[in-house]
Amino acid sequence: MEVIMFFKLLETLDKKFGIEQAKAHCDVPCGIYDPIVAQINALTVVRMMDLMAALEGEGVAFDNSISRYIAVKEEHAEKAKHEIRVIFGDFIKDAHIAQYPELPGLFHKIMQLGSKVRQTADREAGLAFVEAVNAFAKIFWAIKGVGTKVAKAPYAPALEMIYPDL
Amino acid sequence: MEVIMFFKLLETLDKKFGIEQAKAHCDVPCGIYDPIVAQINALTVVRMMDLMAALEGEGVAFDNSISRYIAVKEEHAEKAKHEIRVIFGDFIKDAHIAQYPELPGLFHKIMQLGSKVRQTADREAGLAFVEAVNAFAKIFWAIKGVGTKVAKAPYAPALEMIYPDL
Amino acid sequence: MEVIMFFKLLETLDKKFGIEQAKAHCDVPCGIYDPIVAQINALTVVRMMDLMAALEGEGVAFDNSISRYIAVKEEHAEKAKHEIRVIFGDFIKDAHIAQYPELPGLFHKIMQLGSKVRQTADREAGLAFVEAVNAFAKIFWAIKGVGTKVAKAPYAPALEMIYPDL
Amino acid sequence: MEVIMFFKLLETLDKKFGIEQAKAHCDVPCGIYDPIVAQINALTVVRMMDLMAALEGEGVAFDNSISRYIAVKEEHAEKAKHEIRVIFGDFIKDAHIAQYPELPGLFHKIMQLGSKVRQTADREAGLAFVEAVNAFAKIFWAIKGVGTKVAKAPYAPALEMIYPDL
Amino acid sequence: MEVIMFFKLLETLDKKFGIEQAKAHCDVPCGIYDPIVAQINALTVVRMMDLMAALEGEGVAFDNSISRYIAVKEEHAEKAKHEIRVIFGDFIKDAHIAQYPELPGLFHKIMQLGSKVRQTADREAGLAFVEAVNAFAKIFWAIKGVGTKVAKAPYAPALEMIYPDL
Amino acid sequence: MEVIMFFKLLETLDKKFGIEQAKAHCDVPCGIYDPIVAQINALTVVRMMDLMAALEGEGVAFDNSISRYIAVKEEHAEKAKHEIRVIFGDFIKDAHIAQYPELPGLFHKIMQLGSKVRQTADREAGLAFVEAVNAFAKIFWAIKGVGTKVAKAPYAPALEMIYPDL
Numbered sequence: 001m002e003v004i005m006f007f008k009l010l011e012t013l014d015k016k017f018g019i020e021q022a023k024a025h026c027d028v029p030c031g032i033y034d035p036i037v038a039q040i041n042a043l044t045v046v047r048m049m050d051l052m053a054a055l056e057g058e059g060v061a062f063d064n065s066i067s068r069y070i071a072v073k074e075e076h077a078e079k080a081k082h083e084i085r086v087i088f089g090d091f092i093k094d095a096h097i098a099q100y101p102e103l104p105g106l107f108h109k110i111m112q113l114g115s116k117v118r119q120t121a122d123r124e125a126g127l128a129f130v131e132a133v134n135a136f137a138k139i140f141w142a143i144k145g146v147g148t149k150v151a152k153a154p155y156a157p158a159l160e161m162i163y164p165d166l
Numbered sequence: 167m168e169v170i171m172f173f174k175l176l177e178t179l180d181k182k183f184g185i186e187q188a189k190a191h192c193d194v195p196c197g198i199y200d201p202i203v204a205q206i207n208a209l210t211v212v213r214m215m216d217l218m219a220a221l222e223g224e225g226v227a228f229d230n231s232i233s234r235y236i237a238v239k240e241e242h243a244e245k246a247k248h249e250i251r252v253i254f255g256d257f258i259k260d261a262h263i264a265q266y267p268e269l270p271g272l273f274h275k276i277m278q279l280g281s282k283v284r285q286t287a288d289r290e291a292g293l294a295f296v297e298a299v300n301a302f303a304k305i306f307w308a309i310k311g312v313g314t315k316v317a318k319a320p321y322a323p324a325l326e327m328i329y330p331d332l
Numbered sequence: 333m334e335v336i337m338f339f340k341l342l343e344t345l346d347k348k349f350g351i352e353q354a355k356a357h358c359d360v361p362c363g364i365y366d367p368i369v370a371q372i373n374a375l376t377v378v379r380m381m382d383l384m385a386a387l388e389g390e391g392v393a394f395d396n397s398i399s400r401y402i403a404v405k406e407e408h409a410e411k412a413k414h415e416i417r418v419i420f421g422d423f424i425k426d427a428h429i430a431q432y433p434e435l436p437g438l439f440h441k442i443m444q445l446g447s448k449v450r451q452t453a454d455r456e457a458g459l460a461f462v463e464a465v466n467a468f469a470k471i472f473w474a475i476k477g478v479g480t481k482v483a484k485a486p487y488a489p490a491l492e493m494i495y496p497d498l
Numbered sequence: 499m500e501v502i503m504f505f506k507l508l509e510t511l512d513k514k515f516g517i518e519q520a521k522a523h524c525d526v527p528c529g530i531y532d533p534i535v536a537q538i539n540a541l542t543v544v545r546m547m548d549l550m551a552a553l554e555g556e557g558v559a560f561d562n563s564i565s566r567y568i569a570v571k572e573e574h575a576e577k578a579k580h581e582i583r584v585i586f587g588d589f590i591k592d593a594h595i596a597q598y599p600e601l602p603g604l605f606h607k608i609m610q611l612g613s614k615v616r617q618t619a620d621r622e623a624g625l626a627f628v629e630a631v632n633a634f635a636k637i638f639w640a641i642k643g644v645g646t647k648v649a650k651a652p653y654a655p656a657l658e659m660i661y662p663d664l
Numbered sequence: 665m666e667v668i669m670f671f672k673l674l675e676t677l678d679k680k681f682g683i684e685q686a687k688a689h690c691d692v693p694c695g696i697y698d699p700i701v702a703q704i705n706a707l708t709v710v711r712m713m714d715l716m717a718a719l720e721g722e723g724v725a726f727d728n729s730i731s732r733y734i735a736v737k738e739e740h741a742e743k744a745k746h747e748i749r750v751i752f753g754d755f756i757k758d759a760h761i762a763q764y765p766e767l768p769g770l771f772h773k774i775m776q777l778g779s780k781v782r783q784t785a786d787r788e789a790g791l792a793f794v795e796a797v798n799a800f801a802k803i804f805w806a807i808k809g810v811g812t813k814v815a816k817a818p819y820a821p822a823l824e825m826i827y828p829d830l
Numbered sequence: 831m832e833v834i835m836f837f838k839l840l841e842t843l844d845k846k847f848g849i850e851q852a853k854a855h856c857d858v859p860c861g862i863y864d865p866i867v868a869q870i871n872a873l874t875v876v877r878m879m880d881l882m883a884a885l886e887g888e889g890v891a892f893d894n895s896i897s898r899y900i901a902v903k904e905e906h907a908e909k910a911k912h913e914i915r916v917i918f919g920d921f922i923k924d925a926h927i928a929q930y931p932e933l934p935g936l937f938h939k940i941m942q943l944g945s946k947v948r949q950t951a952d953r954e955a956g957l958a959f960v961e962a963v964n965a966f967a968k969i970f971w972a973i974k975g976v977g978t979k980v981a982k983a984p985y986a987p988a989l990e991m992i993y994p995d996l
Binding site for chain 1 (some may be wrong): 882896900901904949950951
């Protein structure tokens with residue numbers, strides 16, 4: 001019941017805003033979308049958490065390093081969120097969402113996790129962030145008709161990542 | 167049927183990613199969210215379209231102005247999208263989406279319109295963009311428990327905007 | 333005496349730089365100016381000061397939060413200053429300054445307070461910053477011929493703000 | 499008469515905002531201020547105007563170059579304005595303004611010219627912009643107690659610039 | 665002869681600046697370096713050139729699109745250069761240069777090509793840019809001890825790219 | 831022997847990438863290059879190190895200041911690196927490198943020192959960074975045919991700097 005209402009609303013918005021369903025699959029003028037940038041940024045967040053946890057010492061040297069790790073964590077979490085937003089907003093059409101109805105929820109989850117990894121240095125949140133971004137990458141490549149494989153990233157923290165099978 | 171699957175998926179994601187429903191209403195540590203920034207940016211997009219349409223002349227002076235209007239349109243469309251993403255990603259919780267199920271679709275529409283107003287100088291798209299951002303603002307204030315009113319913006323193009331009734 | 337010299341100097345500069353008084357009231361090509369963006373940014377500065385003062389704990393979690401609050405405070409103080417500079421530099425003409433001779437002093441004060449709230453976590457300076465930006469907003473709306481009202485901001489720290497009475 | 503009112507207002511603001519006159523000469527914690535950055539940026543604005551005026555041809559190659567010159571002009575005009583704002587807001591104290599009462603007017607003029615050189619490709623405005631920034635530099639060095647000299651910039655458009663006499 | 669002088673100079677600089685050769689292989693504290701970001705950005709430059717060449721029409725719609733393509737081209741060429749600079753400056757040590765003496769020349773070439781693709785819409789320069797960035801990626805992965813393969817990019821212009829063989 | 835190989839490689843790259851030696855001296859379309867911006871940024875790095883070393887106290891006020899000094903140090907080190915990269919990549923041609931074969935090594939050293947001064951608060955590294963940037967400035971002005979002089983910077987830490995003798 002609610003599903004029907006939901007699509008009715010989308011339809012109404014479509015009519016009102018004049019974006020036809022016919023354009024849903026249209027890739028032009030599309031840029032070059034690649035979730036790997038978001039994936040690398042998410043991985044960097046975990047890397048920074050690891051460096052933060054391992055940091056020892058005190059005084060100005062400690063402050064200098066911890067400040068930088070936090071700032072790098074902030075920046076990369078934000079970049080990951082931005083990249084996913086661009087793909088979700090520009091590449092993903094209504095027809096893709098119809099095909100992968102988990103996409104809006106996954107997108108929202110990535111945004112929330114992207115904030116959580118900024119607010120904390122909690123490695124579990126970092127891993128969940130990487131996992132969610134990987135899940136998004138997997139759907140993205142499926143939409144593109146490109147197969148994927150799982151492989152360890154060739155740099156610490158060497159987590160398992162989704163890569164296109166080129 | 168699909169709705170149930172959709173919420174099951176969210177639940178599974180929640181369990182996996184360790185973000186409890188209990189935190190859904192939690193505003194802490196929240197920043198200061200205000201959709202007016204996105205609304206002003208969206209309005210600026212229409213303003214630039216109007217200036218582009220009205221521009222006359224030729225040569226370097228024309229090139230200089232048209233280039234600037236396009237660049238300002240780009241920048242403000244992007245800022246509007248960014249602001250809405252921050253509110254949607256950081257302020258809006260799963261419980262809000264349960265209450266306003268149109269939110270993910272509206273968010274996605276704003277992202278799409280935000281790209282359309284960059285790709286074109288189509289005033290209708292500009293108006294739809296402002297309208298969608300206003301619709302988002304209305305839901306935002308409702309969630310905050312703040313009433314809203316409609317008033318004309320005190321600057322060209324003086325479109326009707328949603329304002330909190332303070 | 334000094335006032336006369338001051339306006340003579342402005343006049344000389346005007347003649348030299350070829351910007352006629354006749355253009356003083358000219359709003360074209362003006363963008364969309366709205367001090368609310370600066371006001372929200374100034375308010376965020378106080379919010380961050382409050383979060384900083386309330387923060388407890390120690391270790392990496394503490395470092396992570398305090399670093400982020402300081403960085404957000406920096407960023408928003410700078411944005412507030414930038415927004416006020418744009419309005420002061422682009423919207424405010426010599427004729428407005430003749431009408432509101434306190435404007436240059438107020439502008440300078442906002443810049444100074446904007447630096448002070450970056451250099452310290454002193455809430456009094458934060459409040460003064462918000463107050464000065466509000467004072468600027470009041471004059472801005474008066475120049476636009478739009479009445480203003482005072483209302484509490486609908487988010488913490490809920491300070492009294494100047495809003496246009498639309 | 500008005501001058502007295504003006505300083506009364508500043509005094510009142512001072513008392514209200516708790517910034518003592520005693521701090522007026524205080525340079526700590528000052529960063530490193532140097533107007534040369536603004537001067538180079540202003541000079542670049544004129545350089546871009548010259549390149550725009552000299553550009554020939556048509557089609558995509560022309561569009562590519564003219565677009566870039568305009569964008570570089572925009573960016574450098576904005577940087578010049580930003581640098582001057584930082585010096586005016588952070589380095590210049592009330593006591594300096596008392597000593598050089600033309601400073602607020604000169605600052606405002608630089609902001610206005612900085613906008614004019616963005617809005618047009620008018621070389622006269624560009625020259626006035628450079629001249630005003632140079633005038634600011636001269637006062638800045640006088641405040642610092644460093645003598646200045648006039649020399650041609652060692653790059654096109656090789657305008658006469660104010661340099662500290664080190 | 666000159667080679668000997670060159671390394672003598674490097675040695676002298678090393679002694680003077682206190683960076684021991686012993687640190688040359690040191691990866692800590694390294695971030696996560698991956699040339700794929702630069703490669704995607706370089707590819708985007710060619711994509712924009714293709715869109716520019718294919719663009720038809722006239723008037724505001726044409727101006728809007730051509731302006732955006734040029735701006736995107738600018739931005740991505742700059743990002744590619746920045747990414748390569750970070751890897752070259754932070755990851756590549758003197759010992760790597762001793763092993764791959766073509767690295768400084770290749771780096772310089774990438775910077776020059778990165779400027780050429782901004783100054784023109786010449787597709788040959790775009791292809792050379794992609795090729796040079798790919799050559800850099802190949803050396804990077806060899807230093808990391810990771811094998812590489814050649815595959816077509818999964819998006820237009822679908823040029824052959826160097827990928828790590830994970 | 832290696833030198834010959836090195837230039838052969840450059841030649842091969844040149845042929846492959848279609849950039850003729852004939853263009854090596856070409857300054858058009860050159861912007862306005864001036865190493866003083868990098869020099870001021872490098873000096874600011876040392877200034878921040880001095881402020882960090884001198885900072886006393888504890889608690890939020892200490893955190894606020896130390897965080898800001900570190901962030902300013904980061905930003906200015908990055909700006910210095912960026913400015914030098916622009917000059918090295920856009921202004922310096924192959925013929926200049928043939929004339930000053932130490933340039934690539936010096937550039938690489940500046941990048942490494944620029945990272946070291948971010949990673950640490952080590953004043954020796956800061957001084958080496960300023961010195962290396964000054965060395966680059968000296969070669970730059972020699973290429974331009976402009977004589978240089980050594981003078982103390984007119985602001986703390988008042989290090990000896992290379993200035994063009996205008």
